Amino acid sequence: MTQLKSREAILVGAILLLLALVASRFPGFVTPSNLLAVFTDTAPLIILALGQMVVILTRSIDLSVAANLALTGMVCALINVSFPGVPVPVLVALALGLGALMGAINGFLVWKLTIPPIVVTLGTMTIFRGIIFLLTDGSWVNSHQMSAAFKAFPRETIFGLPILGWIAVIVTLILGLVMSRTTLGRAFFAVGGNPHAAVYTGINVGRTQFLSFVISGMLAGLTGYLWVARYAVAFVDIAGGFELDVVAACVIGGVSIAGGIATVGGAVLGALFLGIIKNALPVIDVSPFWQLAISGAAIIIAVTFNSRAGRSKGRVILKSAEHAQ
Amino acid sequence: MGHEQTHAAPVLALDGITKTFPGVKALDGVTLELYPGQVTALIGENGAGKSTVVKTLTGIYQPDGGRILVDGQEVRFPTAQDASAAGVTAIHQETVLFDELSVAENIFLGHAPKGRLGLIDRNAMRVKAQDILDGIGAEIDAAVRLKDLGIASRHLVAIARALSVEARVVIMDEPTAALSRKEIEELYELVEKLKAQGKAILFISHKFDEIFRIADRYTVFRDGQYIGAGEMADITEADLVKMMVGRSVDQIFPKRAAQIGEDVLIVAGYSHPTEFEDIHFTLRRGEILGFYGLVGAGRSEFMQSLIGVTRPSKGAIRLNDKVQVIRSPADAIAAGIVYVPEDRGKQGAILDMPIFQNVTLPSLPRLSKNGFTQMAEEFALTRRYTERLDLRAASLDTTVGSLSGGNQQKVVIAKWLATQPTVIILDEPTKGIDIGSKAAVHDFMSELASEGLSVIMVSSEIPEILGMSDRVIVMREGRMVAELEGDELTPETLVRHAAGISSKGEAA
Known part of the structure; x- marks a missing residue:
């Protein structure tokens, strides 16, 4: 735990350093209003990273989140086009439900058919995108087809922060509560930390992983509506490849790919770090190639930290194994 | 007993071998002699030191004291390769083989025949492997993949692998544990063949019927000490059991x-x-x-x-x-009803979790309200049981992974007692x-x-x-x-x- 906290401190330090570097070239970037804009822009990544964190924590991975987002977003857009009168809260509830259903499909395949999560979600990722194509024949839903209320919801500001940003804050708080104060959160850590031991303590490992996929899917669905409404466009390929950013945010945030180690704070900081790089580097004239290289380097550095921590633990285990001879 | 027999000189002998692990003397000056063309049974309870002997003979462990003799000459086996080069080979309880490789590749992995340019000569390898398999009467095609074989055939492949290095000493550690009656009979025939070829065989088994069936000699260990050795013909089961448990x-x-x-x-x-x-x-x-x-x-x-x-x-x-x-x-x-598993390292504690979360994990349904955990009650319960077990930790919030092995055990026991079982x-x-x-x-x-x-x-x-x-x-x-x-x-x-x-x- 102490190690994790120090890793979060390192991440905060890295973010501050990054901001200082950018500010030295372009002071306008660190004004409060711009920082709020960057935060809002990163909100979808934060929400998805929190869902992904739970999945990775339980030794799985969900590659279908971006496809889930696109399909849910498209369904919301189509409903809005056909029935403009459906109020936004109903759409949000629908997005949460549809996303959760897609997550449940992933979770069910992992739980009951014990297919490796990476295979399941690679498959459903393609299927979800394919369904969008079947629904639309590849055509777009554009801004002028959407109702004003539909588009306005994520942009409406409360105390200077758009609702999209507030939703990221609320999801962070809820996940923080779930992970630290509920038996479900405890089960996620136990299953990821040592599934063999978790079984004996009465935890249903498969069901716990199933629920992690439901959470991830539900948050992807929510983000789907917010994304389509904010950018005021829906088509087959929105958020293409975004699942990799989501996984990267988790890894940078100290979520162990081997499972068992994760913090809500880490996942949020990991997403913010990536979000700031994406927003800041173009402003200070860093070429797109270097943006990718810097994001990539951050991932490798983060994984190196993780594997270092894992290695020192391995030595202790070996010693006890020899002792047992 | 029976040391001054009219045997040929032993191929391999251990003389006064000692091996210590922290807190445990696994071998305490043990003696063991293996003769060509003879099956020697190594007999002892769990913890008698049999596995440690096997690991010493195959270069996995280095003894702290004593001598290993091959043909009367003192040798050392710093690595498994050295033991193998001296003609000592072991078929382990769980032999390490590779599912996705062919039988021939499994047999020759690490010492495959090489052709021009130093590349593996696949044909020569297959022919040689088939020769060895035929030699031990195994009806196995050297070209098939290992995963298509049953457990008994895999065992034969393991034996063929042992023979492919020109072994003089073959160690069989519980070879019949996973075999059916018919397969065991086939294994006995194979052991007879190996004997006829003049190999010295060390046979480790808990089953007295098979020891009496195929062994020529016995050596008994108890608690890491040499108890006795002799000819099977000179001893009864009752005496052997007495030697084995006679503490x-x-x-x-x-x-x-x-x-x-x-x-x-x-x-x-x-x-x-x-x-x-x-x-x-x-x-x-x-x-x-x-x-x-x-x-x-x-x-x-x-x-x-x-x-x-x-x-x-x-x-x-x-x-x-x-x-x-x-x-x-x-x-x-x-x-x-609670169960404290055998493998407490793997099935016991969750090392990345704090002590209190480990202790309360099975009791959470009782301790939580509407799915929310109750911090204060969790700490109270943990404190009660860790104090009772005298667990030493800076704080109940530290991860179990940072504790010593003994304290980790206490966490596992506290966890189960905290459920207040019947x-x-x-x-x-x-x-x-x-x-x-x-x-x-x-x-x-x-x-x-x-x-x-x-x-x-x-x-x-x-x-x-x-x-x-x-x-x-x-x-x-x-x-x-x-x-x-x-x-x-x-x-x-x-x-x-x-x-x-x-009886x-x-x-x-």
Whole structure:
């Protein structure tokens, strides 16, 4: 735990350093209003990273989140086009439900058919995108087809922060509560930390992983509506490849790919770090190639930290194994 | 006994070999001689030092003292390759083979015949592998992939691999453990062939019938010490059992006379399609019931079924006069039956979690309200049980991974006691821990029983079973073969029942 906290401190330090570097070239970037804009822009990544964190924590991975987002977003857009009168809260509830259903499909395949999560979600990722194509024949839903209320919801500001940003804050708080104060959160850590031991303590490992996929899917669905409404466009390929950013945010945030180690704070900081790089580097004239290289380097550095921590633990285990001879 | 026989000189000998691990003297000046064309059985209980000898002979462990002699010359085996080059090869309990490679590749992995440019000559390899397989009478095609073979054929591949390095000494560690009766017969024939070729064979087995069937000589170890050796023809089973277990059981086992009360757990007709059949017993309040048997007798499998990790095909249990249906470990915990697994490293604690979260994990359904955990109650419960077990930690918030091995064990035990069980099942409670910790665990078990808890103890260590149990059930090949109490509890009867020897001392 102490190690994790120090890793979060390192991440905060890295973010501050990054901001200082950018500010030295372009002071306008660190004004409060711009920082709020960057935060809002990163909100979808934060929400998805929190869902992904739970999945990775339980030794799985969900590659279908971006496809889930696109399909849910498209369904919301189509409903809005056909029935403009459906109020936004109903759409949000629908997005949460549809996303959760897609997550449940992933979770069910992992739980009951014990297919490796990476295979399941690679498959459903393609299927979800394919369904969008079947629904639309590849055509777009554009801004002028959407109702004003539909588009306005994520942009409406409360105390200077758009609702999209507030939703990221609320999801962070809820996940923080779930992970630290509920038996479900405890089960996620136990299953990821040592599934063999978790079984004996009465935890249903498969069901716990199933629920992690439901959470991830539900948050992807929510983000789907917010994304389509904010950018005021829906088509087959929105958020293409975004699942990799989501996984990267988790890894940078100290979520162990081997499972068992994760913090809500880490996942949020990991997403913010990536979000700031994406927003800041173009402003200070860093070429797109270097943006990718810097994001990539951050991932490798983060994984190196993780594997270092894992290695020192391995030595202790070996010693006890020899002792047992 | 029998040292001055008219044998040829031993091919391989151990002279006064000592090997110490922290807290444990695994080998204490042992002697072992292997002769060409002879099968020597190495006999001893679990923990006698057999596996350590195998690892010393194959270069995996370096002895702390003593000499290894090959043809009378002192040698050292700093690595496994050195042992192999000297002609010593082992077929392990769980032989390491590669599923996705062909039989020939498995046989020659690491020493494949090379052709031009130093590339592997695949044809030569296959032909040679087929020669070896035919030589041992194995009807296996060297070109097929290993994963298409059954377990017995895999064993033959392992043996072929051992022979491919021109072995002079073949070590077989429990070779028949996973084989059917017919496959065992085939293995015996193979051993005869190897003997005829003049190989020296070290045969490790718990089964007396097979030792008497194929061994020419025996060597007995006990607690890491050499006890005796000789010709099989000169010894009876009864004497061999006596040599093997003949320590006095008056070691300090702090078993207190507990008040044994009413029936608590009644198990009837528990069966599983493949692991065990018709297990039935009654466990009383304050009683310690021992489960003895050889490794693989089905004891752990039965316990896992009792607590709902696997489902039995038949059978019923009554706990405190109520019929219980246990479908999952959560049901078992709620009913008051808990299981402390054998592999406490892998199945015990969650190392990345803080102490208090580990301790309260199985008790969370009781401790939480509407799915929310209650911090204060969690800490109170943890404090109560860690204090009782004298667990030393800076804070209950530190991760279990940062504790010493002994304290990690205490966390695991505290976790189960905190569920306030009626029945606690301890699987090999003292395996791999030093003498001092053993005494502490035994003392603690005794205390639990005297407080009215019913204990089931699975153990493969005879002194522990005899010293701690009020009653002992012996299992063999998935069945209960004996239920022993009082004067019937002797090392000899335990070994007889577990190994399948009738009371007259004949192999069953």
